Amino acid sequence: MHEEDSETAAVGAAGRTLPATASEAAELPRRIRAWGAELGFAAIGISGIDLAAAAPALLRWLQLGRHGEMDYMAKHAPLRLAPQELLPGVRTVISARLPYYPPAADAETVLADDRLGYVSRYALGRDYHRTVRGRLQKLATRLQEAAA
Numbered sequence: 001m002h003e004e005d006s007e008t009a010a011v012g013a014a015g016r017t018l019p020a021t022a023s024e025a026a027e028l029p030r031r032i033r034a035w036g037a038e039l040g041f042a043a044i045g046i047s048g049i050d051l052a053a054a055a056p057a058l059l060r061w062l063q064l065g066r067h068g069e070m071d072y073m074a075k076h077a078p079l080r081l082a083p084q085e086l087l088p089g090v091r092t093v094i095s096a097r098l099p100y101y102p103p104a105a106d107a108e109t110v111l112a113d114d115r116l117g118y119v120s121r122y123a124l125g126r127d128y129h130r131t132v133r134g135r136l137q138k139l140a141t142r143l144q145e146a147a148a
Contacts, residue, residue, distance in 0.1 A: 028146075035142045036096055039135045045095040049083045096136060100128055 029046050036044035058077060067073035079086045083093050110116050125131075 031146070032094060032139075032143070035139055039138055041096045041098050041135065041139075043097040045097075047093050047095070049090055049093060051081050051083070055081050094139075096132075096139065098128075098132055098135065100125070 032046065033044045058080065061067070062074050062077060073080075083090050
């Protein structure tokens with residue numbers, strides 16, 4: 001991932017471009033990361049949409065079967081490499097990282113106790129997909145409000 005040039009603006013959901021000035025453009029990545037942190041994301045990445053340099057690594061990763069049973073990774077590879085096909089007009093990609101493992105869960109204690117069953121780490125917390133979806137929606141709402 002690379003930082004977007006400070007002159008590059010993100011596009012709001014309603015098609016409005018934000019921000020209006022160069023100083024606002026320079027401040028926007030910091031604001032987005034702060035919003036992400038407030039929502040509990042471990043990291044926020046901001047990149048352009050030219051993913052040509054990443055294509056060989058993704059295609060090799062898929063060819064090696066590193067995606068396991070996540071068939072959607074291979075099925076949607078073309079969209080992953082061309083975000084503008086998914087959302088025409090997009091100029092910037094915001095990626096969010098949220099670990100599966102909830103901080104309060106104590107997997108080591110469970111694994112050490114032979115009276116207890118084993119549960120995959122990702123299953124120890126709330127449904128990850130719902131958690132991610134809800135937080136991403138809140139982040140999108142903040143971006144939309146900033147574009148208004």
